[in-house]
Amino acid sequence: MIFISYTFIVLTLISHAIAGDPYSLPNMTYKTDIGYYYNMPVRIYGLYAYNTNSAPAISPFNPIYVFLRGAGDDTTNVLQPSVVDFIPGDDGYSDLKRVTIVTGVTDSSGTIKSYDDLKKLGNKVRTIESDIYVNLPVVGFSAKLEFPSDGPEMFGYYKGVQFRYFNFGINPAGNATAPIYHVYAKNGTQIAAIPGTIPGLSNYSGIWNIYNLTVTDVTVPITSYNQIANLEKVFSGIVSNCPVSTTTLTGFSGPNSKKRSRK
Ligand SMILES: *[C@@H]1O[C@H](CO)[C@@H](O)[C@H](O)[C@H]1NC(C)=O
Ligand SMILES: *[C@@H]1O[C@H](CO)[C@@H](O)[C@H](O)[C@H]1NC(C)=O
Ligand SMILES: *[C@@H]1O[C@H](CO)[C@@H](O)[C@H](O)[C@H]1NC(C)=O
Ligand SMILES: *[C@@H]1O[C@H](CO)[C@@H](O)[C@H](O)[C@H]1NC(C)=O
Ligand SMILES: *[C@@H]1O[C@H](CO)[C@@H](O)[C@H](O)[C@H]1NC(C)=O
Numbered sequence: 001m002i003f004i005s006y007t008f009i010v011l012t013l014i015s016h017a018i019a020g021d022p023y024s025l026p027n028m029t030y031k032t033d034i035g036y037y038y039n040m041p042v043r044i045y046g047l048y049a050y051n052t053n054s055a056p057a058i059s060p061f062n063p064i065y066v067f068l069r070g071a072g073d074d075t076t077n078v079l080q081p082s083v084v085d086f087i088p089g090d091d092g093y094s095d096l097k098r099v100t101i102v103t104g105v106t107d108s109s110g111t112i113k114s115y116d117d118l119k120k121l122g123n124k125v126r127t128i129e130s131d132i133y134v135n136l137p138v139v140g141f142s143a144k145l146e147f148p149s150d151g152p153e154m155f156g157y158y159k160g161v162q163f164r165y166f167n168f169g170i171n172p173a174g175n176a177t178a179p180i181y182h183v184y185a186k187n188g189t190q191i192a193a194i195p196g197t198i199p200g201l202s203n204y205s206g207i208w209n210i211y212n213l214t215v216t217d218v219t220v221p222i223t224s225y226n227q228i229a230n231l232e233k234v235f236s237g238i239v240s241n242c243p244v245s246t247t248t249l250t251g252f253s254g255p256n257s258k259k260r261s262r263k
Contacts, residue, residue, distance in 0.1 A: 027142035035193035036223040049240035055209035064097035085115035135168035173205035192222035
């Protein structure tokens, strides 16, 4: 029989005591934990989490102002670093951001370092809310990822100062959440994590509604949703940004996929 060892995601429920100080954000190294998607092991980070009574279908999100020459330009070809008005510690903060395109800034506008700077430009600039949602956790200046290529480090501006974020890229499911199942033994020990989707699928979202469930038979490792499909699942009260690492994915796409990485 196979024994799987777990050191489970320590969710970072960030205290809202100190609002808006990029220097107060923890400089931790975000490690992954193993989960299983239809028997395929996947590595899952644990980033920003918050409590809520019911599981939201749509994740909260904040705007990120992206400065482009023209509305149709490549969103990576920016004129200056992007601006946000929310970081962890601010009420309503979310790692998920809606790309809001700003056009019309010129050299004479100077560097825009805050939402207030942007507002001062009034109708000299145009802002366009896109349908692109990106997973950009704002983190401490020395925070690291276990696999750095999962989320390249970038800087932006917030209320006149720099902040740092990991760029996990476009959230394929847009503003939608996805389910992840935390499986517990009867004694309350977590024995498995089963994400409902993985990167590469159109329903993949890094923002998860966490559901708890308990299994009575712990002799069989839980590595597939098929094993828990009929069990009762209770929303845990936690929504969390837990991106699945793409560095270790093998291209498997689901229960009907021909390519099975593991029996
Ligand atoms: C994190 O590291 C940066 C330097 O990279 C430092 O300025 C900041 O104070 C540190 N944050 C905490 C909470 O220690
Ligand atoms: C979520 O995204 C969809 C598709 O872009 C959009 O129609 C909807 O208005 C968004 N929901 C919210 C609450 O913004
Ligand atoms: C709880 O049950 C799990 C699964 O049988 C076992 O691995 C773990 O050691 C148990 N923990 C405690 C504290 O009894
Ligand atoms: C996501 O899409 C895949 C492939 O279509 C499907 O197998 C899986 O059940 C979907 N996940 C959820 C949570 O709906
Ligand atoms: C889900 O599990 C977590 C971790 O054990 C626990 O804190 C929480 O109370 C559980 N939620 C429910 C609704 O059982």
